[in-house]
Amino acid sequence: MTKLTADDIARLTTGAHFLACCIDPSSLGIYADMITNAISDHPINLVSVDDLDQDALVVSIGIVTQGPMVAEMLPSGDEFLTCIADIEKRLGRKVTAIYSLAAANVNAIIPLMVGLQSGLPVLDSDGMGRVFPMIFQSTLNAAGLSISPITMMGVTGERATIEAATAFRAEILVRAVVTEMGGWAATAMYPVTAAQMSTNGVHGSISRLIKIGRILDGEGSADAKFVKLVSLLGATRIARARVTHLDSLARQTDRQVPSHAASITLEDESNGRIVRLEIRNEIVLALVDGAVASATPDIITMLSTENAKVLSLEDITVGRVIDILSVPADEKWYTPEGLALSSPQAFYIPVKHPRQA
Incomplete structure (x- = not known):
């Protein structure tokens, strides 16, 4: 287990921009500042998937957007916690750790904020190892693991849970709901066991971003x-x-x-x-x-x-x-x-x- 510092967050922010492949990083900076201001009192625990019990439940956390920039309508704070609670209720078991929906741009850093809020450890793993625009573009989906259930909460407080036969179908349904929710939604999806994540995820994601940031921010x-x-x-x-x-x-x-x-x-x-x-x-x-x-x-x-x-x-x-x-x-x-x-x-x-x- 590693406890992340404010310096780690700054370096991670640079690394997350590097892997964003030209996306505007305005939302990334806002979340980084929020985390930096809170991290001295509430440490973020970064863990390896191998540190968990094999049957532990882990879920991806991220924002899905369709229209307005997230920087213009920030979450109020409880959206992701609600998504986690809803997926726990749906599955009848507790979430042990969270991980990034994408290890680049704003979704690389959001789980750190949620880790601060919830006390849950953050996995040094994800399902992309970079960023893709579509939620079905995950190594977990490529391995045949289910994206469902997907729990969502939007800017107006509206909530939805989606069960879809395939990740491709989930993409269409999630985009439609996000549009109706005002342009973005907090989400929890890809609930898998630690064993499934160990075999099918991309590992060292957060650590790699920090290392990239140290190079690019250095002399x-x-x-x-x-x-x-x-x-x-x-x-x-x-x-x-x-x-x-x-x-x-x-x-x-x-x-x-x-x-x-x-x-x-x-x-x-x-x-x-x-x-x-x-x-x-x-x-x-x-x-x-x-x-x-x-x-x-x-x-x-x-x-x-x-x-x-x-x-x-x-x-x-x-x-x-x-x-x-x-x-x-x-x-x-x-x-x-x-x-x-x-x-x-x-x-x-x-x-x-x-x-x-």
């Missing part, structure tokens, strides 16, 4: 930090390139993908190569001279060339030179079952991942 040049990211994550630099065109595409993606498409075109001035980034909430595809250089489930992110600051889409302007990095995802994502949920084809882009048959 040194962007190049020196990149060398450390290579050692820690197996990162590669796709290109250091200048932005030449930004395109917010008018066409709507499938209704299960909660955002419009966008793309960025860049030129690597050292060799004239043309780089194109395709975005569906996150960066999902990087092409260099038309060939696939990296594709989801790979983690594709953007850094400043000056100090390796993580960049969001809002930071990108025509003429800016940026570093584009690729980090391999957990190996579970490269199985046939994992790629079926996470490859570009899952985002309705007719391109195969290089490791896809």
